[in-house]
Amino acid sequence: MPETPQDGSTPPIARGFPITRVNDIAERESRAKLYYRPLSVLHKWWARRLGSVFRTVCLYTLVDDPGAVSVNSPDGEATLADFTDEGDGPTSAELAAMIENVSLANPDTLWELYPQDVAVEDKRVLDPFMGAGTTLLEAVRFGAAATGVDLNPVAWFITKKALEASTTSREALEAAFEQVDEAVADELGAQYRTACPNEDHEADITYAFWVRELDCVSCGYTVSLFRDYRVAAGRYENSDGDVVCCPDCESVFPTSDYRENAVCPDCSFEFVPANGPVSRGGNYGCPECGQKYALVDAIAEGQSYDERLYALEYYCTDCEDAGRDRSTYKGYKQATDTDRQRYADAAQRLADAPGLDAYIPDEEIPEGAVTQASSISGNDVFKHGFEAWADMFNPRQQYCLATLLQAIDNVEDDDAREFLLLAFSNALQFQNNFVRFNATGGKVESIFGQNSFFPPVEYVENNPWGTRAGRGTFTNTIEHVLDAVDWAHAPVERYLDDGELQRTEPFDTPVDGDTRLLQGDIREVDLEGEFDAIITDLPFYDNVVYSELSDFFYVWQRQLLSDEYESFEPPKTPRQRSIVANPATETDAGAFETQLGEAFERLADHLDDDGTLVFTYRHQGAASWAGLLDGLCSAGFDVEATYPISAGLSEFTAGEALNFGVVVVARHAKSREAISWNALRRRLFQETTRVQEQLDAAETLSAGDKSVVQLGACFEVYSTHFDRVHNHGELMETEAVVGEILELVSGSVDVTDVYLTLLAMDDPTAVDLSRLCRGTSVDPDELREQEMIVEDGEFEVADWTSDARQAYIEALSPAERADVDTLQRLRALAAEETPVRLNEAQSSLEVTGELLDLADRLAMETGDETYRELLN
Secondary structure, X not given: OOOOOOOOOOOHHHOOOOHHHHHHHHHHHHHOHHHHOHXXXXXXXXXOOOHHHHHHHHHHHHOOOHHHEEEEOOOOOOEHHHHOOOOOOOOOHHHHHHHHOOOOOOOOOOHHHOOOEEEEOOOEEEEOOOOOOHHHHHHHHHOOEEEEEEOOHHHHHHHHHHHHHHHOOHHHHHHHHHHHHHHHHHHHHHOOEEEOOOOOOEEEEEEEEEEEEEEOOOOOOEEEOOOOOEEEEOOHHHOOOEEEEXXXXXXXXXXXXXXXXXXXXXXXXXXXXXXXXXXXXXXXXXXXXXXXEEHHHHHHOOOOOEEEEEEEXXXXXXXXXOOOOHHHHEEEEEXXXXXXXXXXXXXXXHHHOOOHHHHOOXXXXXXXXXXXXXXXXXXXXXHHOOOEHHHHOOHHHHHHHHHHHHHHHXXXXXXXXXXXXXXXXXXXXXXXXXXXXXXXXXXXXXOOOOOOOOOOOEEEEEOOOOOOOOOOOHHHHHHHHHHHHHHHHOOOOEEEEOOEEEEOOOOOOOOXXXXXXXXXXXXXXXXXXOEEEEEEEOOOOOOOOHHHHHHHHHHHHHHHHOOOOHHHOOOOOOOOOOOOOEHHHOEOHHHHHHHHHHXXXXXXXHEEEEEEEEEEEEOOHHHHHHHHHHHHHHOOEEXXXXXXXXXXXXXXXXXXXXXXXXXEEEEEOXXXXXXXXXXHHHHHHHHHHHHHHHXXXXXXXXXXXXXXXXXXXXXXXXXXXXXXXXXXXXEOOHHHHHHHHHHHHHOOOOHHHHHHHHHHOOOOOHHHHHHHHOOOOOOHHHHXXXXXXXXXXXXXXXXXXXXXXXXXXXXOOOOOOOHHHHXXXXXXXXXXXXXXXXXXXXXXXXXXXXXXXXXXXXXXXXXXXXXXXXXX
16 A cells, blocks of 8 residues: 555555545435435345445546546536646646545545546446446446446346436336326225224225234144234324233223233233233243243144234325324224225135236245355244245235236336336335334334344235335335436435535436446356456355345246346246355355455456456454455455445344445555565554554544554555465465454554543444444444443443443452543542542552553543542
8 A cells, every 4th residue: 555656557546545534425325325326225235335435436446547537517616627727628737636646644635526527538347246236336427338247137137227217218107107006006005995993984004913823732722923012102192102902802002101011991901011922032922821832843733824913004194184183194003804804805806816826926935044044044934834935925915916016017118117117026025924013113124124034923014005104115116216217317416515414416427328237157257358447345255145035026026027038037046156155055154265266366357457456345353354365365466455434334144243344455466475474574563653654644534444444554565475474484374464464453442442532522423433443353342331332212422420330330340440440430439428438449549650641531531620630
């Protein structure tokens, strides 16, 4: 990571990256993707990286020649002339300086172009693991010719439609939607109606609440498998309470707190709604005889789940239009026999409709790492009785979805039909019998909330067409498609200026360009020529097995696409060639690393001699970094830089610890030289010191972020000696070297450093905690365990006045207390009415220089001068 370019071909991203800038905007985008980049929510895809991150990567990778750059400001107030000498063309010294001056000490010089409509000439970009196309969507906005590759047909189809959005007519889409609306909206809506509890008319059903049932193996009593009897959090007049269901008569009523005793107003049954018959371990307790039994054992012994509709959320448009209060036209009610009969009638309609079942997938669920118990997922759909994909949809859902899909199939406009199919497919994640209800938020959650398949004992049936309320309906997803099409025609950027969020005027350049999409294995597909940049998000071991999860969408999409595209002909997505650690295909971590190395070799063959490989990777210890470096360096690459990114990385498999991401920059290797470990260690220390000095000059990064940048500098040094490092006459393994590097760059920050930094901040958040810990050896949970953090509803940093913090300190022996514990205990004693206990503590205290320095720092960070007085 040189301070200045070694030669004219060194791209800005190898010299510096605006870490603080991009993480600030990316953190905001991660919480409002539809607002920032509607194309990113065109369809569900897993662990999708944020567009703002990849726009910045493209900017700092592709903008390397001032003679090939043009700028067209969307607000019309600035053109290329603003970056040139008196507007004399694209070879200006000013623009050249912006590019050439990027460094660790001054990484933001190109950031001024982030909100500009920038184009570069003659750049070819490849994304070998394109997923839903984030790299391609950003690269074409810079005028690059972009090629994307993915083995998964669903990813290929999502990206295809995203790149076609800018050439799609909104009017044609609306006309196609109107055709479907006229054909089926009334029929679908009629299946989700219920008696309004306020007037003699019907209301829409927003959500239908179901509970699964089994017969007790001991007494035969039918057990409704509730985990608890809470339907939802209260709202409006009952916003401080809850809505619960009586286990005796199924009456739905408000109560003050579902964790406390409640009495049913209809049958006087007394119960604690928080206590249902199903425990966390997957066992039920029979309310009649007390028998406890595992759910999966009951299924294995021949039982199958029955289901019971017990409650509804309704939305009455008539009452709303009449001006009634929200609590009148929107609420929860008990399901009646009439509601259950309406459900049964829909199931009969499915049986009676000729040819409709042809639109329902008949494929069996393949055995895999997330469909059966494995090292990735502890759940097994087969043990709960689910054998085919259709089993994940109840009969009313099957009828309505098949009816809707048939109507979409009748749309003649190919492009519009595919966009409607994409909207339909995206809604499926909220239209199945694995959908859970977020009782606190009052909304449904996607089947993929934990990136696996978790068969629930309670589920919520969503209105498929949609009402005036609700989430994940077809009308919702159509709106998202239309928003995406609008944005693709005239994209805008949001950025921060002096801490204030700004929005550009629409760009003249649409999200369109010279693109080529390939469905297949990057190691085998036919790539044409060489690329100036390869930009991607690498697969990471067993994190999110896309091939298995995407089958859920694939089997529905292929109903309309199998005759159109060869990749949709097989009954499931390809998985044997997936580069992922998957126990279902007997691919372990070692095999994954070998496959990734093979991919790197292919990429090396197709990257221009002066080209740059940039990818995002997950930071997770020495073993994963060693596996990456082995494959990367063996394929002929040198690492040149690493930069931390913190936003949008929460989509990991259920139960995994959240780590952060890293942008890795690599280029073709130069020479490799042998070196002793002692000599390499000296070079690494010198390099980390040099980088530290540059980063200190910038004064924008946390200590943890600095350590990630230092990591890249160390990897650059090691790359030039890869597989040539000797220690006492023996060749050092990569993992051993990486372990030493990680210890070198991350050992200087401890829990106290993070805690004091948080104390000094005006309004610290959980994001700040994660940011301060990344790249260090500190786990955020360490601060929680030491009661330094309070997260009871809101994030708060505890100081010496916290009872929980003082209780933690008092439970420690004097020898176990850290210096910050000691000082905060003294501060609490100093606040007591009498100084007796303070004097005793002070008299037994050994005052060291470190303790004095910490007291001074606490006083400075908190503004509390008492800390300085405690040690006299």
